[in-house]
Amino acid sequence: MSYLEYNVKTVPTGIRKVLHVSWPIVVLLTAIASVGFLMLYSVASGRLETWAEPQMKRFAAGMVGMFAVAFVPIWFWRNLSALAYFVSFLLLIAVELFGAVGMGAQRWIELGPLRLQPSELMKISLVMLLAAYYDWLDVKKVSRPLWVLIPAILVLAPTFLVLKQPDLGTAILLVAGGGIVMFAAGVSWWYFGTVIALVVALVFAVFESRGTEWQLIKDYQFKRIDTFLDPGSDPLDAGYNIMQAQIALGSGGWAGKGYMQGTQSRLNFLPEKHTDFIFTTLAEEFGFVGAFSLLMLYALTVMFALVSGLSNKDRFASLLTIGIGSTFFLFFAVNMAMVMGLIPVVGVPLPLVSYGGTAMMILLLAFGLVQSAHIHRPR
Amino acid sequence: MRRSAKDALESTRRISRRTLVIGGLQAATVATLALRMRFMQVEQADDFRLLAEENSIKIRLIPPARGLILDRNGGVVAGNGQNYRVVITREDAGDVEDVLHRLSRLIPLTEDDIARTLKEVMRRSPTLPITVADQLTWEDFSRVAVNAPALPGVTTEVGLSRYYPQGGDFAHVLGYVGPVSDYDLSRIEDPDPLLQIPKFQLGKLGVEAKLEEDLRGKAGTRRIEVTSTGRVMRELDRNEGDAGATLQLTLDRYLQNYVQARLGNESAAAVVMDVRNGDILSIVSSPSFDPNLFVRGISSADYRLLTENDHRPLADKTVQGAYPPGSTFKIVTALAALEAGVIDPEETVYCKGFTELGNHRFHCWKRGGHGHVNLPHSLEQSCDVYYYEVAQRVGIDRIAEMARRLGIGVRHDLPMSAISEGLAPDRAWKQAKYGKDWLVGDTLNSGIGQGYVLASPLQLAVMTARVASGTNVEPRLLRARDGVPEPTPEPQTLGLSEAALRSVRKGLFDVINSQRGTAYGSRIADDALRMAGKTGTSQVRNITKAERERGVISNDDLPWNRRDHALFVCYAPYDNPEIAVSVVVEHGGGGSAAAAPIARDIMLQALFKDLPPLSAYPSNQRDRIEAQRKTLDLIPREDKPGAKSRA
Known part of the structure; x- marks a missing residue:
């Protein structure tokens, strides 16, 4: 069903839209963000102004933005999809040409007072454009090679730019996010199976190439892989961060050491304690109870998004909601798996909790899209 | 774009199916994360907690x-x-x-x-x-x-x-x-x-x-x-x-201070021992140095001053220094002979100034000789010829054995550094050390404490204390640990015959109290505190025959480091011995002149536990003693111990 077939009269209008907002998602997002404020206050050793206060202000602004996006009909956003992707892509190129260098990678550009990370924008724009694409595409053509090639290019082009920054974490999120939308849209299993097989083969080839003259990746990259596989092998350098993060997490135990009592973070043993590794502080101070609760908040948020997407008969709205919910899922899953030592450290923040402006704003705006799709769903 | 209702339905279904797959995968991922969390935070928590403590808590x-x-x-x-x-x-x-x-x-x-x-x-x-x-x-x-x-x-x-x-x-x-x-x-x-x-x-x-x-x-x-x-x-x-x-x-800091001051700048050593229990009351090597300099880290200039001083302030002459004991060793020879029964105390030996052994002459210190001397006289006047004779009779092995019984040639275990064992030579020792037979001449030299014999001032004090008490009293330095008295074995008798000890002690008494005694000038006037002792002078050079004929050069005319060592050992009171003192003055000249006066002053100080009254000295010496006292820079006596501590 397309928006042209909406029974527009059944869609809530004006102030009545407020009643149709998915309030559970709003509550969950606020709860997650509040956990973030609490932890940012803690890792700043009880100083509000360091991280917690700016984060709160951004969250407030983001919430306003979310509602603004939510109240605009979803078909309006659908029509903006291509433009959003195009602008994001241009910004990614701009960042490549004259972006600021932070943490050894070119990631953001200054737009007046705004410090923009186009890669964050691209995560959402890509999902939007792919959802719009499959909304437009004839269902029968979905798995035809040409019609698979187009979205594949749409995914890989920005991924390539992001990898050049280099930002492996975002690249993985882009590929995975795009892939999920394509999968949800019904692209044949064969394509995914083939891609996964190719990736496995490539990984195998990379490891096999080690030490030979046709070595596929550089020595230092191998060293990083080694460090991931056995952090103890390099406890003073790269492995140090992983070791300390795991020590923080594990030492939290069942109920944690108590709020602001985490020795690992308070005594600076933790790396990036206010950004990528903030989850370890939570796990240290609130233990398994706290860490599991946050995981559940995230899982519930994703669940509400997926249920909303499932129940939405509009193809664009449905795919968009599923795509954004899954992107959100990828964020926290990759971050948690990373700090728990399940996957290598790739530099993905914990959504809404890690300190960071662009990521939070864009996530909230994305949930604005989810809300818009929810409010304006066909009835 | 218009689509058929069938297409739309198919599309919605497909999205639903696929989304359920996605949701399932995500649920599985969440479950994995939760399990990992549980594994780390519940099962491995103790290990990680230990690591965290090691991280942040230092001892x-x-x-x-x-x-x-x-x-x-x-x-x-x-x-x-x-x-x-x-x-x-x-x-x-x-x-x-x-x-x-x-x-x-x-x-x-x-x-x-x-x-x-x-x-x-x-x-x-x-x-x-x-x-x-x-x-x-x-x-x-x-x-x-x-x-x-x-x-x-x-x-x-x-x-x-x-x-x-x-x-x-x-x-x-x-x-x-x-x-x-x-x-x-x-x-x-x-x-x-x-x-x-x-x-x-x-x-x-x-x-x-x-x-x-x-x-x-x-x-x-x-x-x-x-x-x-x-x-x-x-x-x-x-x-x-x-x-x-x-x-x-066991040391007495006032006595220690007095002895240090009394030895002054001489290169000397003095040991004061309680005859009854072996307590070392004072053990002083002179000149000394300020140990506080070493605590701070001594400057190289200061250190050079100490090492280049020919009086060797850094050496501890009391236990490290081993000197030929000279005539003080005659006590050992006499007791060895008496115990062996080779001589009777009253038996006399004729001293004509030398003894001939083969074509070599062994001289007495007195050129003209002492005439007929018995044992007490031999000690009193320190006749060498008497001991040449006695030593030959008793033999070196029994002399060495007596020396060791009296504490010479054995190591006394005090908590001090580099304690010398001294040397009581015998036949076996010479054979082992030089691979040569012991000669009679060696016995003669050893009998008067020259030659190979070596004793530290500590050993001389022990010898004196043992002769005075007749027991095997051992020196000790540590009195109590944290207020708990150190166990001290009760001194046992040496097993020497009372008659032998009596005649030797008599001789030692005469050394100081007889007008002919070699240390008569260093007597104590107080009858209750009469002292017994023995002078000693040990040569640090050989006197050649030619020199002897020219007339032996007086010590005063020799460079300092070639003069004789002056020794003196004594105990007092004679009737009821309490204190034994040994004094060695390196290159001091004669024992009677250089060592005995110092030993007497120290003895009186130890007996009175303070400056003795001048009446303890012979009347003709009191003015000199009084004048000499004024030059000593002594610490003031306090009743409160430890008040001088800077803390």
């Missing part, structure tokens, strides 16, 4: 206070003084070099000191305080404290450092402490972690070194929380540890 050692060393009256002779020091922390200092230069205007710091500190500061963690200067005076210390705001990163600290209130008086017996060196660490099997503390004070010599284990104490610990860069956040708990044991010595 720092607190150096214990070193045990005090007291004299027999409870006065502190080795205490702990405040050590004022200045430390710098790189993290807070900023430009360390600049701060150090500013500091050098307030306290004495050379360019070398600054360079050394700078190197140390850069080598260590920026949060670790590094000592810039220690053992500062209160004035320097307070000047730095007042100017602290202008000296970022500089802080003043007060610690404990060894202090010897009586300076040189106890330098040889106590030794001194100094900072642990790499050499010290390499010698110790399982070093106490305390020794790793920079500048930790370790006993280097003497009692400080020998009783280090007792004095050091047990390290305290404080558990502190540190950041990843090592900055101390807070102290979690503190355990002060145990201070080292307080050791009480």
Whole structure:
């Protein structure tokens, strides 16, 4: 069903839209963000102004933005999809040409007072454009090679730019996010199976190439892989961060050491304690109870998004909601798996909790899209 | 775009199916994450908690206070003084070099000191305080404290450092402490972690070194929380540890002070021993040095002064020094002969000034000879010829055996450094050492304490005490540990015949109290305190036949280091012996002139436990004694022990 077939009269209008907002998602997002404020206050050793206060202000602004996006009909956003992707892509190129260098990678550009990370924008724009694409595409053509090639290019082009920054974490999120939308849209299993097989083969080839003259990746990259596989092998350098993060997490135990009592973070043993590794502080101070609760908040948020997407008969709205919910899922899953030592450290923040402006704003705006799709769903 | 209802339905279904797959995968992922969390935080929690503690909690050692060393009256002779020091922390200092230069205007710091500190500061963690200067005076210390705001990163600290209130008086017996060196660490099997503390004070010599284990104490610990860069956040708990044991010595600090002063600048040694229980009341080597210099780290100029001095202030002559005992050894020869029954005390030997052995002449010190001498007379006048005869009769092996019974040639176990065993030579020894047979001439020389015989002043004191008491009294230095008296074995009888001892003691009494005695000038006038003793003069050069014919050159005409050693041993009171004294004055000349007067003064001091009344001296000597006393610089006597401690 397309928006042209909406029974527009059944869609809530004006102030009545407020009643149709998915309030559970709003509550969950606020709860997650509040956990973030609490932890940012803690890792700043009880100083509000360091991280917690700016984060709160951004969250407030983001919430306003979310509602603004939510109240605009979803078909309006659908029509903006291509433009959003195009602008994001241009910004990614701009960042490549004259972006600021932070943490050894070119990631953001200054737009007046705004410090923009186009890669964050691209995560959402890509999902939007792919959802719009499959909304437009004839269902029968979905798995035809040409019609698979187009979205594949749409995914890989920005991924390539992001990898050049280099930002492996975002690249993985882009590929995975795009892939999920394509999968949800019904692209044949064969394509995914083939891609996964190719990736496995490539990984195998990379490891096999080690030490030979046709070595596929550089020595230092191998060293990083080694460090991931056995952090103890390099406890003073790269492995140090992983070791300390795991020590923080594990030492939290069942109920944690108590709020602001985490020795690992308070005594600076933790790396990036206010950004990528903030989850370890939570796990240290609130233990398994706290860490599991946050995981559940995230899982519930994703669940509400997926249920909303499932129940939405509009193809664009449905795919968009599923795509954004899954992107959100990828964020926290990759971050948690990373700090728990399940996957290598790739530099993905914990959504809404890690300190960071662009990521939070864009996530909230994305949930604005989810809300818009929810409010304006066909009835 | 319009689509058929069928297409739309198919599309919605497909999305639903696929989304359920996605949701399922995501649920599985969440479950994996939750399980991993549970595994790490519940099952492995203890392991990680341990790691976290090791990370953030460090244990720092607190150096214990070193045990005090007291004299027999409870006065502190080795205490702990405040050590004022200045430390710098790189993290807070900023430009360390600049701060150090500013500091050098307030306290004495050379360019070398600054360079050394700078190197140390850069080598260590920026949060670790590094000592810039220690053992500062209160004035320097307070000047730095007042100017602290202008000296970022500089802080003043007060610690404990060894202090010897009586300076040189106890330098040889106590030794001194100094900072642990790499050499010290390499010698110790399982070093106490305390020794790793920079500048930790370790006993280097003497009692400080020998009783280090007792004095050091047990390290305290404080558990502190540190950041990843090592900055101390807070102290979690503190355990002060145990201070080292307080050791009480048998020494009397006033007597020690007196003896040191009385020996003055002579290169000499004196040992004062309680005849009854072996307590060493005083053991002094002279000249001395200030051990406090070594605690601070002695300057090379000061050290050179000590090593280049021909009177060897660093050597402990009381136990390290082994001298030919000279005529004092005649006590041994006499007792050996009496015990062996080869001579009767009243039997006389004719002294014509020399004895001939083959074509070699052994001379008596008195050119004209002593005529007929019996045993008491031989001691009284120290007749050499008598002992040449007696020694031949008794033989060297029995002399050596008697020497060892009396404490010469055996090691006395005192907590002091480099204790000499001395030497009581016998046939077996010469055969083992030189591969040569013992000659009769060797016996003659040994009989009068020349030749191979060697004894330390300590051994001479032990010999005297044993003769005086007739027991095997052993010297001891440690009186009590933490107030618990050291067990001392009751002295057992030596098993010498009373008659033999009586005649030897009679001879020793006459040495001092008979007008013909060699030490008559050093007698005690008080009848109740009469002294018995023996002079000794040991040659450090050979007198050639030609020289003897020309007339032996007087000691006064020889360069100092070729003069004879002067020795004197004595005990008193004669009737009820309490104190034994031995004095050796290196290159002092004759025993009667150089050593005996000193020994008598020390003896009286020990008997009276204070300056004796002048009436104890012969009337014609009192003026001289009084004048001599005024030149002595003695510490004031206090009733309160330890009040002199700077702490």
